[in-house]
Amino acid sequence: MYEDSWYNFVPEITGRRGNASGQSGHRRRESLLQQPNGTGAAADIVVPMQNVYEEVEDIKSPPEPEVLRRASSYSDFYRVVQEQLLKDERPQREKPNKWNRGWEALNIADSVIEPESLQSHEPQSLVSYDEQLLDASQQEYLYASPSNEEAPYGHELVYRDQLTLTERHLDGLIDDANATLNLLTSLSNSFQSVEAQTSTFQSQCEDLLNEQKRLEVLANEVGTDLHYYAYLDNATRRLNAPGASRLVDDDSFGEMIENIDACIVFMENHETYRDRDTYLARYNALLTKALHLLEHGYKTRLERVSPDIARQIAATKSDSARHALAYGRFQEMMLESYGLIPNIRQVVRRAYDFYGKPVESCTNFETYANTAKNIFYTHFATRDRDLKLMTQADIEDFQKEVKSLSAETASRNFIKQCFERMYNEERVFLSLFDVEPMFNTSLDTVFQSIKTINTTIAHPGNLTPMVSSLQPILYAASLQITCNVVGWLANEYFGAEFDEVESPYFAKCKQYASQLLVHQLWPLTDTAFEVEITKAITKATAQDSSLKIGPVIGGVASSNAYPVVKQAIKLLSMYDHCMPKERAAKNNSVVFKTVRETIQVLQRAEARIKYLKAGTDADLFMIKNLLIIKNELVSLEIGDIRNQAASMQHFGHIWDTLSSQNWVGFFSNIMGGSLWSRGTPSVTAKTLTVEDMNEQLDELLRHSIYAFTQRWGTLMNDSTNRKLGVKPIAKVETELETMLQTAFSNQPEVIGKLKEAIGQHAQAQRDANDTKQGARRY
Numbered sequence: 001m002y003e004d005s006w007y008n009f010v011p012e013i014t015g016r017r018g019n020a021s022g023q024s025g026h027r028r029r030e031s032l033l034q035q036p037n038g039t040g041a042a043a044d045i046v047v048p049m050q051n052v053y054e055e056v057e058d059i060k061s062p063p064e065p066e067v068l069r070r071a072s073s074y075s076d077f078y079r080v081v082q083e084q085l086l087k088d089e090r091p092q093r094e095k096p097n098k099w100n101r102g103w104e105a106l107n108i109a110d111s112v113i114e115p116e117s118l119q120s121h122e123p124q125s126l127v128s129y130d131e132q133l134l135d136a137s138q139q140e141y142l143y144a145s146p147s148n149e150e151a152p153y154g155h156e157l158v159y160r161d162q163l164t165l166t167e168r169h170l171d172g173l174i175d176d177a178n179a180t181l182n183l184l185t186s187l188s189n190s191f192q193s194v195e196a197q198t199s200t201f202q203s204q205c206e207d208l209l210n211e212q213k214r215l216e217v218l219a220n221e222v223g224t225d226l227h228y229y230a231y232l233d234n235a236t237r238r239l240n241a242p243g244a245s246r247l248v249d250d251d252s253f254g255e256m257i258e259n260i261d262a263c264i265v266f267m268e269n270h271e272t273y274r275d276r277d278t279y280l281a282r283y284n285a286l287l288t289k290a291l292h293l294l295e296h297g298y299k300t301r302l303e304r305v306s307p308d309i310a311r312q313i314a315a316t317k318s319d320s321a322r323h324a325l326a327y328g329r330f331q332e333m334m335l336e337s338y339g340l341i342p343n344i345r346q347v348v349r350r351a352y353d354f355y356g357k358p359v360e361s362c363t364n365f366e367t368y369a370n371t372a373k374n375i376f377y378t379h380f381a382t383r384d385r386d387l388k389l390m391t392q393a394d395i396e397d398f399q400k401e402v403k404s405l406s407a408e409t410a411s412r413n414f415i416k417q418c419f420e421r422m423y424n425e426e427r428v429f430l431s432l433f434d435v436e437p438m439f440n441t442s443l444d445t446v447f448q449s450i451k452t453i454n455t456t457i458a459h460p461g462n463l464t465p466m467v468s469s470l471q472p473i474l475y476a477a478s479l480q481i482t483c484n485v486v487g488w489l490a491n492e493y494f495g496a497e498f499d500e501v502e503s504p505y506f507a508k509c510k511q512y513a514s515q516l517l518v519h520q521l522w523p524l525t526d527t528a529f530e531v532e533i534t535k536a537i538t539k540a541t542a543q544d545s546s547l548k549i550g551p552v553i554g555g556v557a558s559s560n561a562y563p564v565v566k567q568a569i570k571l572l573s574m575y576d577h578c579m580p581k582e583r584a585a586k587n588n589s590v591v592f593k594t595v596r597e598t599i600q601v602l603q604r605a606e607a608r609i610k611y612l613k614a615g616t617d618a619d620l621f622m623i624k625n626l627l628i629i630k631n632e633l634v635s636l637e638i639g640d641i642r643n644q645a646a647s648m649q650h651f652g653h654i655w656d657t658l659s660s661q662n663w664v665g666f667f668s669n670i671m672g673g674s675l676w677s678r679g680t681p682s683v684t685a686k687t688l689t690v691e692d693m694n695e696q697l698d699e700l701l702r703h704s705i706y707a708f709t710q711r712w713g714t715l716m717n718d719s720t721n722r723k724l725g726v727k728p729i730a731k732v733e734t735e736l737e738t739m740l741q742t743a744f745s746n747q748p749e750v751i752g753k754l755k756e757a758i759g760q761h762a763q764a765q766r767d768a769n770d771t772k773q774g775a776r777r778y
Contacts, residue, residue, distance in 0.1 A: 225273070228266045232279060235260055235286050239293070248297035253290070254343040260287045261350070265363050287364065291371040294347060297340050298375050302382045305333045310386040326387055327424045331431055345434040348372045355438045356446030365444075372433075373449045379432070383425070384455035391456050394421075395469050407477040411470060411485045415516070418458045418466040419509045426460045426508065437461055439511060463512070467520040474524065479532050483578035486521050489513055490580065522583070529575060529590045536567045537597045547609050548616050549624060552745045558628050560743070562605060565625045568598040569632045576636040584638040591639045592693050598629060599700065617739060619708035624743050626701050630694075639694060709754065712736060713761025 235256060238247065247253045260283055267273070267280040312325050335341055351368035353359055362368060394417060401410035430436050437447045437460045450461035458466045474482045493506075493513040502510075546563050553559035558569060571594050576584055584591060602625050609618040633639045719729040727735075736758070740751045 225266075225270075228263045229279065231259055231263055232282060232286075236282070239286055239289050245293055245296065248294050248343060249338050249340045251339045251342070253294075253339065254346045257287065257290050257294075257343075257347065260290065261364060268363065284367075287367060291347065291367065294340075294343060295371060295374050295378070298344055299378050301334065301337060301340055302378065305330065306382050306386050309333070310389075313386065314389055322390055323424070326390060327428055330386075331428050334432060341432060344375060344432070348375070348433050348435055352435055352446050354434070354436060356435050356440065357442075358444045369444065369449070372446075375433075376446075376450050377453055379429070380450065380453045380455050380457075380459060383459075384457050387457050391465070394418075398469060398473075402473055406481075407473050408481045408484050408488075411473060412488060414469065415466070415489065419512050422458050422460055422512055423505055423508050425457070429460070439515060460512070463516055463520060466516070467524075470521075471524060475528070479528055480574065482525055482528050483574045486517070486525050487578040489517060489521065490578070494580075522579070525578060526590050529571065530593060533571065533590075533593055533597055536571070537564055537594070537601060540564055540567070540601065542601070542605060542608070544608070544612065544614070547605055547612070547614065547621070549621060549743050551742050555746045557631070557744075557746060560624075561628045562602065562621075562625050564598060564601045564605075565628055568594050568629065572632055572636060572638065576638050581637060584636075588638065591633075595629060595633070595639065595693055595697065599626075599697070602626070617708065619704045619711070620739065620743055622704040623701065623708060626697065626704065630697060630701065633694070705754075705757070709757040710761050712758045713765060716758065716762045717765050 264283045267276050309325055309330050313322050316322060347368060351359060351362055351365055351372055358365060398410055398414040435446050437450055440447045447461050456465050493510045550560045575590055606618045606622055609616050609621055715732055718726045719732045744750045
């Protein structure tokens with residue numbers, strides 16, 4: 001069934017099987033000894049040997065372990081050495097050739113086994129070879145390298161050994177960690193025990209530290225307090241030294257004054273300290289002496305600089321050169337001192353702030369303020385002596401301009417020049433003393449301190465020299481010139497509105513102008529007006545010819561007024577022109593005096609008219625002139641103009657009007673029912689008061705209107721009833737019309753209201769008569 005060539009080909013096939021069996025992880029190929037399409041009996045009888053040609057199917061080798069190298073311990077080295085010794089004692093087995101293994105696998109027994117016997121049982125020699133092959137294979141794999149691909153079971157053994165080694169190493173680490181924890185626990189318990197035992201010692205140490213800190217603070221306080229005592233000898237020695245006057249020009253002098261002041265404050269705040277009164281008195285004496293040295297030092301500096309400046313001013317005739325010497329050169333020479341001016345500034349600023357107000361925190365204000373005042377007096381007295389020549393030249397130029405130009409123009413130029421001098425003088429004062437003398441009414445300010453220093457030069461606190469030169473000129477001039485000068489000064493610095501920021505010079509001029517107006521020119525103007533009122537109104541001579549009411553000229557209501565009333569209106573208009581509304585609006589003595597004296601003259605004229613009986617209606621005369629005065633006060637908005645509707649309801653309308661054309665409203669209100677229910681109280685100039693001037697003026701008007709309308713109403717009734725001795729009604733009406741047209745020709749509404757009031761009186765009298773007659777019948 002098989003050819004001989006198949007049996008001769010077996011060794012080659014065996015060799016190929018050896019190569020095939022060496023590939024791990026692949027399935028066994030089909031045997032080449034089997035005929036592809038044979039079905040003979042030999043193929044059914046021959047049984048292949050176990051574990052020789054069979055390969056393990058689907059054997060998945062474990063991954064090669066990759067253990068990180070670590071430092072070997074002593075126990076590891078010992079084990080490795082033992083294994084190496086055992087390996088050296090074991091005889092090395094030669095690695096069989098793959099071709100020989102194929103022949104050995106075929107060499108099953110010495111005798112040929114028949115196919116029939118293979119079917120009955122398995123020979124014993126095949127089992128022994130199988131065990132030997134297994135042992136040899138395991139022995140080889142046991143000592144094979146883990147990287148050998150031909151020993152898949154050796155990987156498991158090496159990996160197991162490595163895991164065992166790692167487990168042993170981890171157990172050692174756990175034991176070491178447990179031992180360390182036990183040691184740390186023991187140490188912690190020991191520390192807790194020590195801490196518990198040393199808590200008392202620790203508290204004692206803390207108490208000692210606190211006590212040490214307290215003693216340190218106490219020692220520092222004692223040392224600080226002793227400094228205020230110990231400084232007395234140092235300050236006394238320096239201030240009593242032969243050259244102590246030269247200390248004022250040194251920076252340390254100001255520091256010494258500050259230290260002395262601090263010592264005084266300390267002694268005043270600690271009344272229970274030992275020898276406090278003695279040290280306080282000695283420190284106050286040292287402070288007074290130091291400030292006296294400072295005053296003397298400034299005076300010496302002025303005496304060194306001023307004569308040179310005065311000599312140069314006298315030697316030049318140029319105004320610009322004098323200005324530069326008096327202000328620029330003087331300031332420069334005074335500031336050349338090393339420490340004198342800074343020390344003076346320090347002393348002045350201890351008592352006053354930059355605007356000349358007293359410092360509240362200054363404990364020795366009186367001492368410092370007195371020193372500052374003495375220094376200011378020395379400064380201005382010396383300046384007055386050096387600048388006297390310039391002051392006299394300015395006054396002479398002013399008097400020349402009065403004669404050559406006019407009093408008004410000369411006064412304006414002189415005021416501007418004085419303002420410039422004052423501004424320059426204030427700049428010098430500010431640069432030397434670091435204080436700006438702002439206007440203040442408080443007595444403990446710098447402004448009030450320098451205000452009492454009388455000099456011939458004008459400075460920010462003293463305007464008397466300027467007023468002394470202006471006053472004679474303004475008194476000698478007319479009242480109109482005085483009003484023009486005062487009004488110009490107010491409008492120049494307070495009337496105009498400036499969009500841009502004011503310059504420092506203009507701001508100071510406003511301050512000077514306000515002082516000059518409030519304290520000097522306004523009182524001077526009031527006095528001038530009072531003199532003019534006395535001369536033009538009170539003592540005015542009245543002619544009988546002026547007692548008549550003439551016709552209105554040019555449509556002006558005041559054209560036919562009494563001459564004294566015209567003069568009063570003129571004075572009121574002039575006063576309103578030169579005075580602000582706030583000053584002339586309420587309770588002003590000049591306005592009140594003008595109105596009172598005018599009313600007094602009108603009442604005398606009324607009495608004269610009644611005495612002469614020259615054809616002038618006395619009541620109409622009073623109505624005409626009082627209305628002119630009332631309208632002028634309302635038009636100018638001066639006097640005590642008040643709208644009190646509760647007490648003066650019938651006069652509320654006229655107070656809101658500004659022209660004589662609205663007088664009709666006045667008459668329409670005055671003819672109300674309240675007029676007839678009121679009596680006719682007598683108000684004279686002597687009973688007139690400044691608080692109720694307008695109210696009393698209204699009362700006079702009511703009295704005159706009531707008397708005039710009542711008298712003419714009676715005359716109308718008598719004329720209508722043809723009473724004996726009474727003119728006919730036509731002549732009476734014609735006379736009334738002529739009289740009213742002469743007095744109020746430009747005001748027909750006033751005439752109509754007066755006629756209406758007369759008609760109401762006449763009707764009231766007729767109704768009263770009818771009532772009386774009806775009562776008699778019954």
